[in-house]
Amino acid sequence: MVYYSIQNYFMLKERLPNPILLALRISKTQWKKIGLAFVCITLATILRGVLPYIMKQIVDAATVITPGIGADTSIVWWYAVLYIAIILLSYVFIWIKGLASTKARANMGHSVRTTVHKHIAQHSNAYFSKHFSGNLANKINNADTSVGLFFQLMNMFWPVFLRLIVAIILAFSANISIALLMLSWLFVFVPVNLALLKRIKQLSKKHAQIKSDFTGQVVDFISNITLVKIFSKEKDELQRIRNVSKQRLHTNITLYGYKTQMNLINNVLQGVMLAVVLFYSLFLWQNSIITFGDVIMFFGITASIRGAMIGIAESIDLFFDQYGQLEEGLETLLKPHDIIDKKGAQNTPLLHGDIQFNSVSFKYNGVYVFKNLNLHIPENQKVGIVGHSGAGKTTLLKLLLRLYDIQKGEIVIDKKNIQDITQNSLRQHMSTVTQEPEMFNRSIYENISYGFNTTKKAVLGAAKIAHAHEFIQKLPKKYDTVVGERGVTLSGGQKQRIAIARAVIKNAPILILDEATSALDSESETLIQDAFQTLMKDKTVIAIAHRLSTLLAMDRIIVLEKGKIIEDGNHKTLLKKKGVYASMWKKQSGGYLKE
Structure with a gap:
């Protein structure tokens, strides 16, 4: 299936169309079914719209016939059969419409959800850092509401509009004065409702935004309930x-x-x-201007329109409530991507891992993190990065992974600017083990093999290298154990070992370690040092650590301070300089750098 590209639309337009038109654009493959459903609902509505006219003919024919033996009532019976036939035919069209719209609706919902999810997945880290995850999940879940709203328009609002058109045509065919009366009523009814609906739409959107904020606050409260309880802040949060x-x-x-x-x-x-x-038509009938059948027809038309209007009035609340939520949600979800692959970006193999930061400047929230940073990490060099909190250590790694885009300069790998390489290709050549490893609510096996079509033997081998196999074997379902949301059933050290096993399987030429052993005790850390030596072999390694002892084997250690490299050398060289690194080493307690 070829999915609609929202990002491409942004390149041509300033903003997206309204949610209903967006659903239609996304679902081009369903236009034939939608067209069939639209034609059927149109025909069924027109057929039912002329029923008051058929009833008029029955009444007019019946009023001129004297009942009894020998009376010719065939015309009455003919119109009566026609009346029933029209009803049955309209049912056939409604049945066909139901079949077509059911299939189209299901497929449209799938297309909308898939397209929105695809667009969301390509947002940058900066985007996700600004929004509650629970809030986003709720908006994604509601994205296909646009499909339901479209079919609500087609099945309810369009037929009412058609009924009005048919009613006015029938009215003009019977009596111009009543037709003009109905038309005048429309000229009052429509503007009044449009003005009220405009205000209701604005309020619905505002209500949806506040409702979304409320959901986000509740999710944030529940996600951090342990912290709330530890600090006894239940009342403040409530x-x-x-x-x-x-x-x-x-x-x-x-x-x-x-x-x-x-x-x-x-x-x-x-x-x-x-x-x-009703009263005016009775007045005209009384003065022999129209027939009694016309009175019945006008009454049937107005009663039918009023019934349809009542149905709309009962649904309008839900329609605009859903529309407001959807519009507010899609405005958040479908923002243009701030990090995109440039036109002509290549899927380039990066086999060596020679890294250069050339005059790199980067701002976050308007504040410089790096200004004219220059750094060269040759192929297969093992580099440790240290510095106090806020020095820019983790940001440096995120820039390398292109989770953020720099404002000035260039980042080059193997003599190729990373902005000339597709994001997927770039990240395929990097393995990462972070301080807080990401875990899916899936089995341990799936978490280790995530992103790879690998063998069970490879997964077990990687787990053994990472010293994860031992604790996995003690679990009730072993490698089939589901770890819970964000790996909640595992300890921090166990999650990091699984992340290390994942990096072993990926075996990328560039290895990024961001506090990779922070959750391990000294004994566990000693166990996996050999694993790291194996993992780092023939790779370019960048490692951040507060436990400076873990960086002793590095070829080179860089000290960052406020986005600048203030010291650069190996462990022994930096100690001899008696600078910032030496001071950090001296101040360590239990092997950790004090913040």
């Missing part, structure tokens, strides 16, 4: 949630006030139309 809930309450009151106002105005307008049309 007050924070209560404040957002009050905003939601006030918006709710205003929104539903407008909806109640709209329902009242519509009921009055519809009641006035029904009464005026």
